[in-house]
Amino acid sequence: MTSYEDAGVDLNAAEELVERIGWRVTSTWGEDVVGDFGGFAAGLRIPAGFVTPVLMMATDGVGTKADIARQAELFDGLGYDVVAMVADDLAAAGATPIALTDYIAVGNLDVDLVAGIVESICDACDESEISLLGGETAEHPGVMRHDEFDISATALGIVEFGEEIDPTTVAPGDVIVGIHSPNLRSNGFSLVRAIVAGHLPLDADFPDTAIPTAEVLLQPSIIYAPAIMNLLARAKPHAMAHITGGGLPGNIVRVLPDDARAIIDRSTWEVPHVFQVLQRYGSVPTGEMFRTFNMGIGFTIIVAEDDVERTLKAMEISEVPASVIGRIEQGTRGVELA
Numbered sequence: 001m002t003s004y005e006d007a008g009v010d011l012n013a014a015e016e017l018v019e020r021i022g023w024r025v026t027s028t029w030g031e032d033v034v035g036d037f038g039g040f041a042a043g044l045r046i047p048a049g050f051v052t053p054v055l056m057m058a059t060d061g062v063g064t065k066a067d068i069a070r071q072a073e074l075f076d077g078l079g080y081d082v083v084a085m086v087a088d089d090l091a092a093a094g095a096t097p098i099a100l101t102d103y104i105a106v107g108n109l110d111v112d113l114v115a116g117i118v119e120s121i122c123d124a125c126d127e128s129e130i131s132l133l134g135g136e137t138a139e140h141p142g143v144m145r146h147d148e149f150d151i152s153a154t155a156l157g158i159v160e161f162g163e164e165i166d167p168t169t170v171a172p173g174d175v176i177v178g179i180h181s182p183n184l185r186s187n188g189f190s191l192v193r194a195i196v197a198g199h200l201p202l203d204a205d206f207p208d209t210a211i212p213t214a215e216v217l218l219q220p221s222i223i224y225a226p227a228i229m230n231l232l233a234r235a236k237p238h239a240m241a242h243i244t245g246g247g248l249p250g251n252i253v254r255v256l257p258d259d260a261r262a263i264i265d266r267s268t269w270e271v272p273h274v275f276q277v278l279q280r281y282g283s284v285p286t287g288e289m290f291r292t293f294n295m296g297i298g299f300t301i302i303v304a305e306d307d308v309e310r311t312l313k314a315m316e317i318s319e320v321p322a323s324v325i326g327r328i329e330q331g332t333r334g335v336e337l338a
Contacts, residue, residue, distance in 0.1 A: 008141025013109045017137060020111065021118045028125045028132045032098075035133075042133040044099050044156070052161035056095040060085035060244075061152030064189040068217050070147055072202050075113060077220030078151055079120025081186045084221035085244065086155035087128055088299060091228040092240040092255075094165035095157030100125060102135035102153045107144035109137065117151060128223050130155065167239040167255040174238055175308050176252075176262060176326035179227070179315060181298030182272055183219040187245045188292040192217060195282035207277050216274055224299045227318035231301070235310045239302040243294040249335040250291060252300055261331035262302075265338055268325045272296045290337055297325060 004011060022037045035042035046053050062081045069075050087097040102121055104114055114137055125132045135153075144150075184192065196202065202214040209216065228240065239255035252262045275296065279289050289295060301322075303311050308324060315322035326338075 058089035072214035080220035083124035090157035178297040178325035
C-alpha cells in the first residue's frame with residue numbers, strides 16, 4: 001500500500017510544527033483579531049477611529065536570498081526580510097500594516113527550520129505591531145530539492161479614505177529624502193549568487209572585514225514602516241517609494257507624474273561596503289548596480305521643501321538614518337543619477 005508519507009509528505013511533522021509554533025503566532029495578535037489559531041481563517045476587526053477605512057494589500061517574498069540562507073544554514077533574519085518587503089510596500093502607500101499571513105514552501109518539511117523562520121517572522125511582526133494571522137507550509141517533494149525552501153507573505157494595511165499618498169501632488173521644487181539601508185535587503189540576490197559562486201566563498205571572511213561572507217549577505221532588512229507611520233502623524237509626503245527590485249531608478253519613477261523628473265545626487269550618501277565589493281568582484285557596471293540593488297537607500301520620501309526638516313526629525317526620532325538625496329525638477333518623467 002502506498003501512503004502520503006511514501007510520496008514524500010510527512011503529516012506527523014506538519015502536526016508537530018503546528019503544535020510548536022501556535023503559541024508564538026498568537027502572541028503577535030492584537031485585541032482586534034477574531035478567530036482561533038488552527039482554524040481555516042482568522043479575521044480582524046477594523047481598528048477604532050476610522051470613518052471610511054480603505055484596506056490595502058501587498059504580497060512579496062525574499063526571492064533567492066533564501067538559497068544563500070540554505071547554503072549557509074543561517075535563517076534567523078529571513079522573517080524580517082519578508083515582513084519588510086510587504087510592510088514597507090504598504091507604508092509607501094500611506095497604509096498602516098496591521099496583519100500578515102505567510103507562505104513557506106519546502107522540498108521536505110524540516111520542523112526546526114520552519115519553526116525558526118516562523119519565529120523570525122513573529123519577531124518582526126512584534127516589532128512592527130502586525131498580527132500574524134496564520135499561514136501555510138507546503139511540502140513539494142519531487143518538485144523542490146529536499147532542503148530547498150521559499151518564503152512569501154501577504155500583508156493587510158489600512159488608511160482613512162482621502163489620506164492615501166497621492167503621487168499626483170509631486171511637483172518641481174519638492175525634495176527627495178532617502179532612508180539609508182546598510183545592507184542588501186532582499187533584492188538582487190540572483191546577481192549576488194552569481195558573483196559569490198565565482199569569487200566569494202560563503203564561509204570565508206567578506207573582503208576587508210572579519211565577518212563571514214554569508215553573514216554580510218544575510219543581514220536582515222530594516223523595517224521602515226514604523227518610522228513612516230511616525231512621519232505620517234507629523235507630515236503628508238507627496239510620494240514615497242520602497243526601493244526594491246529595480247533600484248532607485250526603477251522604483252522612484254513609479255510615483256512620478258508625467259512632467260516630473262527626479263534628480264538623485266549620488267554624492268549625498270556613501271554606498272555601503274557590501275555593494276562596493278560586489279561591484280568590484282563581479283565587474284558590474286555602475287548603472288547595472290543602481291538598477292539591481294538599493295545601493296544604500298532603502299526607501300525614499302518626496303516632500304515639499306517646507307516639510308524637509310519635519311521629515312528628517314521624524315526619522316531621527318525613529319532612529320532611522322536619513323538625508324536629503326535629491327530633488328524634483330520639471331521635465332520628462334524619469335530618474336537621473338547625477
